[in-house]
Amino acid sequence: MTRYEPVIGLEVHAQIHTASKMFCRCPVVEDTGDLEPNTYVCPVCTAMPGTLPVINRRAVELTIMTGLALNCEILPVSRFARKSYFYPDLPKGYQISQHALPLARDGYLEIETENGTRRVRIDNVHLEEDTGKLFHVGNVSLVDFNRAGVPLIEIVTKPDMRSAEEVRAFAVKLREILIYLGVNSGDMEKGVMRFEASVSVRPVGSDELMPRHEIKNLNSFRALARAVAYEIEQQIRVLEGGGQVTQETMGWDDARGVTYTQRTKEYAHDYRYFPEPDLPPLEVGREWVESLRRQLPELPDARRARFRAEYGLGDFETELLVADRAVADYFEAAVSLGKTSPKTLANWITGDLFRLMKETKRRIDEIPVSPEGLVDLIQRVEEGAVNLNTGREILEEMVATGKEARQIIEEKGLAQISDEAALRGIIEQVLDQHPAQVEQYVGGKTQVAGWLMGQVMKATKGRANPQLVRRLLNEALEARRKGR
Numbered sequence: 001m002t003r004y005e006p007v008i009g010l011e012v013h014a015q016i017h018t019a020s021k022m023f024c025r026c027p028v029v030e031d032t033g034d035l036e037p038n039t040y041v042c043p044v045c046t047a048m049p050g051t052l053p054v055i056n057r058r059a060v061e062l063t064i065m066t067g068l069a070l071n072c073e074i075l076p077v078s079r080f081a082r083k084s085y086f087y088p089d090l091p092k093g094y095q096i097s098q099h100a101l102p103l104a105r106d107g108y109l110e111i112e113t114e115n116g117t118r119r120v121r122i123d124n125v126h127l128e129e130d131t132g133k134l135f136h137v138g139n140v141s142l143v144d145f146n147r148a149g150v151p152l153i154e155i156v157t158k159p160d161m162r163s164a165e166e167v168r169a170f171a172v173k174l175r176e177i178l179i180y181l182g183v184n185s186g187d188m189e190k191g192v193m194r195f196e197a198s199v200s201v202r203p204v205g206s207d208e209l210m211p212r213h214e215i216k217n218l219n220s221f222r223a224l225a226r227a228v229a230y231e232i233e234q235q236i237r238v239l240e241g242g243g244q245v246t247q248e249t250m251g252w253d254d255a256r257g258v259t260y261t262q263r264t265k266e267y268a269h270d271y272r273y274f275p276e277p278d279l280p281p282l283e284v285g286r287e288w289v290e291s292l293r294r295q296l297p298e299l300p301d302a303r304r305a306r307f308r309a310e311y312g313l314g315d316f317e318t319e320l321l322v323a324d325r326a327v328a329d330y331f332e333a334a335v336s337l338g339k340t341s342p343k344t345l346a347n348w349i350t351g352d353l354f355r356l357m358k359e360t361k362r363r364i365d366e367i368p369v370s371p372e373g374l375v376d377l378i379q380r381v382e383e384g385a386v387n388l389n390t391g392r393e394i395l396e397e398m399v400a401t402g403k404e405a406r407q408i409i410e411e412k413g414l415a416q417i418s419d420e421a422a423l424r425g426i427i428e429q430v431l432d433q434h435p436a437q438v439e440q441y442v443g444g445k446t447q448v449a450g451w452l453m454g455q456v457m458k459a460t461k462g463r464a465n466p467q468l469v470r471r472l473l474n475e476a477l478e479a480r481r482k483g484r
Helices: 057-069 164-181 221-240 286-294 300-311 315-322 325-335 342-360 371-382 388-401 405-412 420-433 435-442 448-459 466-482
Strands: 004-015 080-084 094-098 104-113 116-129 133-137 140-144 151-157 193-203 213-218 248-253 258-264
Touching: 004 164, 004 221, 057 104, 057 116, 057 151, 057 164, 057 286, 094 116, 104 164, 116 164, 164 193, 164 221, 164 300, 164 325, 193 221, 213 221, 213 258, 221 248, 221 258, 300 315, 300 325, 300 342, 315 325, 315 342, 325 342, 325 371, 342 371, 342 388, 371 388, 371 405, 388 405, 420 435, 420 448, 420 466, 435 448, 435 466, 448 466
Parallel strands: 213 248
Antiparallel strands: 004 151, 004 193, 080 094, 104 116, 116 151, 133 140, 193 213, 248 258
């Protein structure tokens, strides 16, 4: 049993989904890799002399809503500050952030762990502006300021987590909440959400906070969990070897799976915070807070409980549906039509539709199959107009082309064959073509009926009603057995 326990806190930076930047009117444009550098900039976000910032009201509202969702106190007065942070991707030479008076503080988020529910305290939720991006080309570094000034929400936890698994659980749940609130897209690959983990270890039973390593710019759950786990093991090795851990800022090398030192002994006072002289204190009235509280959507935990109670779904389906708000909304839109069971819809969405989304690399709100279109297809399967396998093929065509199920069925002649006379004729042809297998059945090897059924389905190109084929085939085989 280890003599040490980890002590872990997180700082989470998430870009806020607003139309314009934090302190100017420049549009916030998603960088898909094809944007011209330095085209979404202006004198304010590039810090030209004589320019003044103006606070983005919507960014403030979304930050307050985040604080409310995380059970925080919303401060009646908050203040922006200058954070001295001399990097080439900061055009001002400092960052406008919040420090002593954030918008929200003293909250919590409950997470599920293998040891049950744990509460992670939130120290504060505050607003700041994002930096630009550096591109290194040979011996030259280039700066793109398109991202500079984009609203950024920072969520700072207390050092309450005790394992890499708990850290990951917290990050996953926080991402869900931000997506539900409409604060952030949650698209980790595009860097819209980044983590910094502060990791230290101490003797079991101690309450002392030891020197920590702060791991910067982790942009995936996998990298976050791996980096934290590595730091825990590394610091324990240092202590057990008689060494000491000193406070350092670390980077993470994902390819090698190790952390590395960036700089040492960084403290809050190193940033030399002081009140931003160009922005007045921000007053947040109770009426405004209560108005925003009423705008809060149903959050993931509440939706999970309702899906289980109202729709009779199991934990597995519920988790898959609720993890993405767009998926949960799609599911409920389909359920509201009242034409098929919630369980059937959940199976189609989390099975075939998820598979097609993964194959085409599209989100559910990007595929051309509406909830009404999916329900129409399911009804046709349930009514016997097409069989299940054909229905799955039709769904693939719907995703690929945007056509309705009815149109695809008509164009490709996919309507299910349920005419008994026609099917009897096809079955007799198949039996005549495979006398050896018929003889095996007559001789007692009844499992060969499954193979013969496959031949009938093949002969009808999968369009035959499988339940009807099974009955008629058994009747035909038994007739041949008796007529032997």
